[in-house]
Amino acid sequence: MREVEQIVELLRESGVGEIRVRNGEVEISVKARPEAPAAPPASQAVAQSLPEAVEPESSPEMDGLHAVRSPVVGTFYRAPAPGEEVYVEVGDTVSAGQTLCIVEAMKLMNEIVADVSGEVVEVLAENASGVEYDQPLFYLRPDER
């Protein structure tokens, strides 16, 4: 938890919108609240003091990517059954309404569908791992309209 405190401190000092740290399977994401008072601009000194693993970056949503999030706490499955093909791969084009994955909660197999048409840019959860409520599962790049 000390690391989380350090990240929060960095976020405050640097003024960036979000910091994500990934270490193996653990990913910690800290976002600034929009209503928070404007932080002072990041100084060179602060940027240099960042540990290597910490890469302040703009939110993928700000880069035009669309996050598909888990509506429930549960287990993330990329395929309908073990040994079957995954619903989608990175690079696939999906249409709105197409199934992307299943999140199982209390033996309820919850089909998660794309709510926009576009390209699958990133799969953010490991197959058969636990996911939290509202956790982003996929980043999609919506089609140009």
Add this chain to the structure above:
Amino acid sequence: MKALSPETIGSLKSPLACVVEVYEALGSTQERARELARAGTPHGTLVVARVQTGGRGRLGRPWGSPEGGLWISLVLRPEFRASLASRITQTAAVGVAKALWEIGVEASIKWPNDLLVGGKKICGILAESGTQNIAGRSLDYAVLGVGMNANLDPSDLGVADRKVTTIRFELGHDVDLLELLRALLSNLDAELNRIEDFGAVLEDWRNLNCTLGERVRVRRFGETLEGRAVDLTREGALLLATHRGTVELFEGEIEHLRQGDRTGDSSASGGY
């Protein structure tokens, strides 16, 4: 005994059987119901098959479903938030257990939703849902599959490696499938209608369960945990006391380490 047909089922006037499809043989009632759900069929669509040629359980596991069983799937369009959807399986388990008690089978619930008699499975429940990933995240539909081993011998099921039993074996006689369906639909409807009052559902679940107090083993996320099932959370997750502390389970395949099942407290023996 009356045969199951759209007419006889329609005469039950159940809100869960507004649209009825009955098949002599079908690959899977669950797949057909899912198709109908995606095509916009209303709440209370019921698919029944006398025989399923490709019955499937959780994670696509084969489920033997020969003639004599009650193999159904229901399309539900509940008007609650998707985050409450995980209550459906336990709520359905309570409804199914009550229906079994009504016809004289003293079934108990293994967390979260398997129906057992004497430690052997008599009925399986499979629930799937589709969520509209929009603001508010309403549940688009849920498909609830119930496979009841009714007028069959355990050996008919073709799952020799699993502990299974049937209504015929437990009661010593066959039952009227239409009457069984009536009991099932009316209890499911009553329980699903009070899903928002989940505390009351879980109280009945506790009185009908055979998991709390037992030593269990669970496999999840590639690891095996062992411990004692001590309690449920308010959302029905299982609290497992292990040597590493208390673990909250939302999923996972649990196995009772001691044989036998019992209802949750002695008052349950006279009913539920």
